Amino acid sequence: MMPGPQACRECGCTQDRACVTDGVACHWVQPDLCSACADQPTADEVKKAALFFDILQDARNAGKGWWASSQYRQIELSIEQDRKIVVLRTALLAASNALRSYQYGNGATDLAKSIADSCDAALKAAMAP
Structure with missing residues (x-):
């Protein structure tokens, strides 16, 4: 995980409150984008x-x-x-x-x-x- 508080630009999830998809918590793929949102089309x-x-x-x-x-x-x-x-x-x-x-x-x-x-x-x- 990246240091400091951050939020996903798409869904707003944070390090303390991750998205859970199919029982798996998201992770950061960019400084402001989680893995759950990266898989979704814009x-x-x-x-x-x-x-x-x-x-x-x-x-x-x-x-x-x-x-x-x-x-x-x-x-x-x-x-x-x-x-x-x-x-x-x-x-x-x-x-x-x-x-x-x-x-x-x-x-x-x-x-x-x-x-x-x-x-x-x-x-x-x-x-x-």
């Missing part, structure tokens, strides 16, 4: 932390809207791409069927026209709602 630190958390909460709330809209847009794009893939797969299947049909004699005289007609029909069917 009022300025509490204000700064509160301001930081307010700003963080505002940023989080603002980010939620952006995140949600970007997630929905990604889902929309994914669905749109899935539709395109289905349409292309349908057209490819129609072209394959037209070629197979032509090979086995469906009466078509022009292979290209037969494939184009089959693809057009498949695309129209796939694009219909």
Whole structure:
């Protein structure tokens, strides 16, 4: 302990009247600050932390809207791409069927026209709602 009467600048405890935290008496960590108060944040630190958390909460709330809209847009794009893939797969299947049909004699005289007609029909069917 330091010589002479002293008091903590935060809580006012003295050498004769110490703070007791969890059954342990405080000790001096600075000439005018006890160990119990040194472990506690100052009022300025509490204000700064509160301001930081307010700003963080505002940023989080603002980010939620952006995140949600970007997630929905990604889902929309994914669905749109899935539709395109289905349409292309349908057209490819129609072209394959037209070629197979032509090979086995469906009466078509022009292979290209037969494939184009089959693809057009498949695309129209796939694009219909």
